[in-house]
Amino acid sequence: MAHKGKEIFTIPNILSIIRLILVPVFVSFYVNADSIQDYRIAGLIILFSGITDLVDGIIARKFNQITDIGKLLDPVADKVTQAAILFCLMVRFQYMWIIVILFLVKELSMLFWNIVLIKKNKKLDGALWYGKVSTAVFYTCMTIMVAFPMISDAIANGLMLITGFFLLLSFMLYTKIFVYMYQSNN
Template identity: 30%
Template sequence: MKKENIPNALTFIRIVFIPIFILILMFGKSYAWHVVAAIVFAVASITDYLDGYLARKWQVVSNFGKFADPMADKLLVMSAFIMMIELKMVSGWIATVIICRELAVTGLRLLLVETGGVVLPAAMPGKIKTFSQMFAIIFLLLHWNLLGQLTLYVALIFTIYSGYEYFKGSAYLFKDTFR
């Protein structure tokens, strides 16, 4: 495999891990299976960091990567939160806020590209949001409840704040909406 394809392969691996992660949580109800799910989620999360790092280092950008990398991240995190509602590890309202923000910012990014070709890069609050969401999921799956809940609320705060920042910076798109 050419090194240029490695970031895309890592993204593809992350996508493949999503149904595996879901199946583990669907059928593995014991603590041991939650640990396995945490490991699968952690490995998938590491591929998120690694594919971005390698793509920047090697300066390789592809249409697949531009589409699939952010989509894989969102699908992984949203799947985890939905499954964790069922397992009563995460409150439904928190997962709803997080999922709605993810969908809204994804829509905003599409609108920015469509209206002016602007690509909205991830800002630091968004990176902290992603990092804290992933760690909250891992901690909660490991049943480190206090640390998991604290990290989850940090993730919630950065989810709301980063979403606000993205929309505030793009408010010009909606200036004629209610006139």
């Protein structure tokens, strides 16, 4: 039983839990913002969340703190945070719904493929480079949109286009890998 407690309370897992706790804090700051400072604080929360996402993976690998619960907690924290950002931004930016749809299609597709592969006793072990790049681009672009809500439509649309491109690229490359894994005999 002590082993399980040690597995739960690793630094990477604690960082993932902090990211989950930050989601309602971010949403509250963003939806109740009545000054530019409130939007900047919401942006800093997202920036902090993105940095902890990066750091928890580095710590987990470097200090051999990769745990089964962490393999579940980290992606859940990522997806919940990203979904909260997108749904908050949908209220302010006209074309954000396109990014929401791309995000949902990508994530639901990955869930579907992971379930299919688990049934074949196969699994994708961790995020691949294009997933990491897509996540970094997402956090960068969305943090700018959160912290600077009065940016021009042209800049906002450009940031959404960049985010959408990397979401789509990640979706296509992951799908290619999943199909290959599904079709392979080993």
